[in-house]
Amino acid sequence: MRIDLHSHSDVSDGTRPPAEVVRRARVKGLDVLALTDHDTTGGWDEAAAALPDGLALVPGVELSCQEGGRSLHMLGYLFDPAEPELAAELARIRDDRVVRAKAMVARLQELGVDVTWEQVRALARGEAVGRPHIARAMLDAGAIKTADEAFGPRWIAQGGRAYAERYALDPERAIRLVGAAGGACVLAHPRAGRGGYVFADAVIERLAAAGLRGVEVDHPDQAPEDRAHLREVAASLGLAATGSSDDHGAPTGDRLGAETTAPGEYEKLISVGPDRVRQSR
Known part of the structure; x- marks a missing residue:
């Protein structure tokens, strides 16, 4: 089995x-x-x-x-x-995922990355919006060469420049x-x-x-x-x-x-x- x-x-x-x-x-x-x-x-x-x-x-x-x-x-x-x-x-965690994702998108925009919340939300079919959706949006925007690159200290890793905490x-x-x-x-x-x-x-x-x-x-x-x-x-x-x-x-x-x-x-x-x-x- x-x-x-x-x-x-x-x-x-x-x-x-x-x-x-x-x-x-x-x-x-x-x-x-x-x-x-x-x-x-x-x-x-x-x-x-x-x-x-x-x-x-x-x-x-x-x-x-x-x-x-x-x-x-x-x-x-x-x-x-x-x-x-x-x-x-579970509902509270999912709701805060949205708040967090929007905050990270705003920080990325301040850093000159051409991504929008609408792009990220379109990549997330369900309720649980996460950092991988942001990474894909960054990849589509040409800001990074691989999705893994997004999870480094330059971007959305914990402690990174565009990272935001969540519940x-x-x-x-x-x-x-x-x-x-x-x-x-x-x-x-x-x-x-x-x-x-x-x-x-x-x-x-x-x-x-x-x-x-x-x-x-x-x-x-x-x-x-x-x-x-x-x-x-x-x-x-x-x-x-x-x-x-x-x-x-x-x-x-x-x-x-x-x-x-x-x-x-x-x-x-x-x-x-x-x-x-x-x-x-």
């Missing part, structure tokens, strides 16, 4: 519609896929309606959190999206909210140095005490030695060790299935709500 527990569609910052994401997942030989768009569940129904035979969908989300003044991402799975407190927090959840609160909605949380790519998501073991231990259910171990941006260490940390804390592609479509090379989760680790996670896993009709 091939299981990928982290993927994105154009409902957030991926480039392919949810229906196409699930079709591609099956072509790649996956049996289980989690759709985890940033701060939104808006792609769940479209993905579920398009599920090909033989593919199960784990509804999820990648929650924006903040730890020690740095961005931390939390994967939430199998929760009830109608739970009022969690739904309200994000405390990670322990995120774990509690998802748990109260019947779901489970996994810490996303805690050693992904390329993206700046590097957190000490003490953070993982603290989050485990708060109810964390797993750690994303096998991820394209995590080195082999970091994966081995995270696997040991997860085992010592009784956490599931997951593997995921974190596919965003074209920007990440359509890499669905590049990393996968062992069936036993998957079973640990879905025990919170196996009836919420969506099957093809």
